[in-house]
Amino acid sequence: MQTLRERKKQRTRIALLRAALGLFTTRGYEETTVDDIAAAVEVSQRTFFRYFANKEEAAFAVQEMVEAYYVAAVRRRPPEEAPMEALRRAVLEGWDGLSEVVESVVPVELHLRMYRQVESTPSLLAAHLRRSAETEEKIARVLAEREGLDVDADPRPRLAVAVFGGVMRVTERQWSQGDDFSLAGIRELTVSYLEQVGPALTESWRQG
């Protein structure tokens, strides 16, 4: 980030991002046109599309950073940890480091509000799920490497990641529909649900 040009670009990008997330979370995603976002930052619509391939990409730019952080966290986990435990700890690291990662671009609170917007907007939810699937693929590869396996020959890394991802999805969804919108709230829910998966799969649900 040296030259004036580069600084200017960075500023435009962040301004577009902030304007986009701000409008998405207040007015709604579908109700916000790309023209609205561009106008808010006083650039042309064409310029918006030079920074983001599409409207959706702007919505997930921050999430992108968070996911990269999470994948890196998995990669950093000590190799003696069992796969599921590594995923568990990495996710918690993710929640703990979220503020730091996000705050450099937008206020955490805005990002958390965006999270809920995603859950309540069908097209965004669809995009989110596809992106999650991509992230899961990356993580499966990391796990496979840790364990010295070939992802394409052994289904276990992908299976484990998919199962874990399923739990995370339920967590996100329940959090976004509850009334505790804090970072601590979703962290707690993560811990709680991960504890309950095992029993939920093996033990009877009746007469607790």
Place this chain on the structure above:
Amino acid sequence: MQTLRERKKQRTRIALLRAALGLFTTRGYEETTVDDIAAAVEVSQRTFFRYFANKEEAAFAVQEMVEAYYVAAVRRRPPEEAPMEALRRAVLEGWDGLSEVVESVVPVELHLRMYRQVESTPSLLAAHLRRSAETEEKIARVLAEREGLDVDADPRPRLAVAVFGGVMRVTERQWSQGDDFSLAGIRELTVSYLEQVGPALTESWRQG
């Protein structure tokens, strides 16, 4: 299906569906315009949108039937079966009854080809994942009812379904990327992966 009007409508709908799936699987989803589909059936574009809310809906109309069949199969499972076992058997019933369900509208082979098209088309994959999430919600409610639980108070039904769904997604994906495109192929893969989840989560992956 009595009056001439109704029969005509049904025929138009199926013609649109067949034309759509045909074009999607040969030319590709993004490469097929709604105008193309309408032209193939010799109706106006506006008419297409009177039968399907959007292009995506045409792509998933058959899948919709299959999923409804699957949900019904879960509902039919005897209540003494453990939740995961009920899901397992219902899915297998689903594969077994697929031909019958699908063939009334389009050839099974076309539907299976569409399945693969979905996996390789980002926008379709996203839509598919969101639709799967909706189906999982329905199934979680069925399971909860079976077990006499409140879905919103007890996370276990949703967790179990999400875990199971995760495995199914890996199955679909691997099947669509392999070279056995038969119905038997995906059925076998389903059985195989479901057998491997348990061990994958609990046992060590190292030194066989």
Place this chain on the structure above:
DNA sequence: TGTCAATTGTCAGTGGCTGTCACTAGCCTC
């Protein structure tokens, strides 16, 4: 300071999708 390259704006066009309105063809009643 002048040249070059990166960045941006403008314009025109495509495709998905919607509202409106007029028209036609099947349906139903008398």
Place this chain on the structure above:
DNA sequence: GAGGCTAGTGACAGCCACTGACAATTGACA
């Protein structure tokens, strides 16, 4: 079986996401 009713359709206009092309501008750097 003639005529009115209405579902289904086509034609048209318009919005929005997105793209390609080209011209104008502005920072970089000799």
